[in-house]
Amino acid sequence: MTEKIIIGIDPGTNVTGYGVISVVKKKMTLLCIDELILHKLDSHALKLKKVFEKTLSLIDTYHPDELAIEEPFYAKNVQSMLKLGRAQGVAMAAGLLREIPITEYLPKKVKMSITGNGNASKEQVAGMLKTLLNLNEFPTKYLDASDGLALAVCHFLNNGINASKGTKKSYTGWSSFVKNNPKRIDK
Helix, strand or coil: CCEEEEEEEECCCCEEEEEEEEEECCEEEEEEEEEEECCCCCCHHHHHHHHHHHHHHHHHHHCCCEEEEECCCCCCCHHHHHHHHHHHHHHHHHHHHCCCCEEEECHHHHHHHHHCCCCCCHHHHHHHHHHHCCCCCCCCCCHHHHHHHHHHHHHHHCCCCECCCCECCEECCHHHHHHHCHHHCCC
């Protein structure tokens, strides 16, 4: 009976949501769900440091086998997209530092995997997570935490394969990241 631990992270610079599940024989169990609240911090650099530290703390606490994270997507506000990309980057850096395989998922892919509808609301996703994890009540009032949990569940349901790209986009260390992203590296 092999247990697999998956961490899901929805990175943000105001709120970072995360969830941790355990999977044994295809049965998911919720281990942790919460949010890192950052909007009260004035410095963007300090927010990024907190995201990095929290991700490392989660990894060191739960010893995950895999990490699922939200993939950057195009937004109308370029500054917001840049800040979100930085938050994603520091969370990924923490995973890479601990050599945890990382898979990225687009928000629509996560919603589709959880609810069957790529345009589902956060409330619909949270409701379906409650059903999938057989919870009597959803343990948080914050929907960013459920987004993090949804990433972990999506990763499990898709066997770690990012079907929107038809490949398993995982990184197990810096060399793996560089090999899979040559255009993102400045030589």
